[in-house]
Amino acid sequence: MKAGLRTVRLELAEPLRISRSTMSFRDAVWLAVEHDGVTGHGEAVTSVFYRLDTETLERHLAAVGKDLARFPDPESALEALRTGDSAGVDVPAAVTAAAEAALLDLVGKRSGRPVHRLLGTAAPPVAATARTIGITSLSHAAAQARCLVASGFEVIKVKAGTPDPEDDVERVRVVRDAAPHVRLLLDPNGAWTAAQARALLPRFADLGVEAVEQPLAPGDPEALGALAERSPLPVIADEDAVDLEDVRRLAGRVQGVNVKLAKCGGVHAALRIAEAIDGSGTELMLGCLTASSLGLAPAVHLADRARWADLDGHLLLAHDPWTGIGGGDGVVHPSGRPGLGVRKAWAPGDVA
Numbered sequence: 001m002k003a004g005l006r007t008v009r010l011e012l013a014e015p016l017r018i019s020r021s022t023m024s025f026r027d028a029v030w031l032a033v034e035h036d037g038v039t040g041h042g043e044a045v046t047s048v049f050y051r052l053d054t055e056t057l058e059r060h061l062a063a064v065g066k067d068l069a070r071f072p073d074p075e076s077a078l079e080a081l082r083t084g085d086s087a088g089v090d091v092p093a094a095v096t097a098a099a100e101a102a103l104l105d106l107v108g109k110r111s112g113r114p115v116h117r118l119l120g121t122a123a124p125p126v127a128a129t130a131r132t133i134g135i136t137s138l139s140h141a142a143a144q145a146r147c148l149v150a151s152g153f154e155v156i157k158v159k160a161g162t163p164d165p166e167d168d169v170e171r172v173r174v175v176r177d178a179a180p181h182v183r184l185l186l187d188p189n190g191a192w193t194a195a196q197a198r199a200l201l202p203r204f205a206d207l208g209v210e211a212v213e214q215p216l217a218p219g220d221p222e223a224l225g226a227l228a229e230r231s232p233l234p235v236i237a238d239e240d241a242v243d244l245e246d247v248r249r250l251a252g253r254v255q256g257v258n259v260k261l262a263k264c265g266g267v268h269a270a271l272r273i274a275e276a277i278d279g280s281g282t283e284l285m286l287g288c289l290t291a292s293s294l295g296l297a298p299a300v301h302l303a304d305r306a307r308w309a310d311l312d313g314h315l316l317l318a319h320d321p322w323t324g325i326g327g328g329d330g331v332v333h334p335s336g337r338p339g340l341g342v343r344k345a346w347a348p349g350d351v352a
């Protein structure tokens, strides 16, 4: 097997402001794995919060790519990754997830099967995805909400966590007025104290918010569990639910966990988390980082296993370099092609 890397910059259509930062671009490192003339692709993206910079991703993905040469074929490499025999101890979860994605794509293409079939689901997953509205002016938030409803979206996620929480309440109110029938999710990205959360959550419940992600600063799962116990809204842990160990600690204590493949290490790790919470009262949200359709695709092949799907990262880009998972009408689904089912999108400068 041969592996190669390419790094590209993904520009957002507009800056995404959340409680702790504003992002207008991010880098993506693509891993291509080739065997017998067939190529599989995976993507890892940079994240300040998860301490993933471009150099770190490139270094680890190059090492993983080199390591793949010791396997006779992608099927055995994928099996080693799945059973934990191949990922190094210090390899970031986002890198393991990208390597797994490239191998799944390759194995799927070699066998003529889409990834969801490799994972045991016969029917192609279809899921209504949330679309995120960042911290922005009231008029812009309302205009975005109207536009999303017109495009077919049924779920909107509103970012919160401004210095004055009244601004968040107003933003949710104008989004609710502009989109009276959508399901609303709220994400303050850990911005509130427990006292603020206890005061605010009933007000957001009155505005018809369906669930809140990570209301409290991460690092105190006990406090999150205690808040969830009395919350009028389901509480979904995100920054506090990075991997299986975190989720085991929270299972039965919060109503949901936001699983992102870049946090937990890929689809097999996500499936282990889904199994761990089954029957505990904690339900699955599938989330994402802002990334291309290539980065989102592995999660889309699992999308129907989640109560909440937040798989809109590709929709936030000015130009998505890949295509094949839908989403523009509020519904994500694999293309039906073998592997991840994504293809490079035409870009200015491409030769026909």
Ligand SMILES: C[C@H](N)C(=O)N[C@@H](CCC(=O)O)C(=O)O
Residues within 6 Å of the ligand: 018, 047, 131, 132, 157, 187, 189, 238, 287, 288, 289, 290, 291, 310, 311, 312, 313, 316
């Ligand atoms: C893009 C997705 N809807 C989302 O909100 N993801 C993150 C933040 C964005 C990122 O870091 O790329 C989240 O906080 O859930």
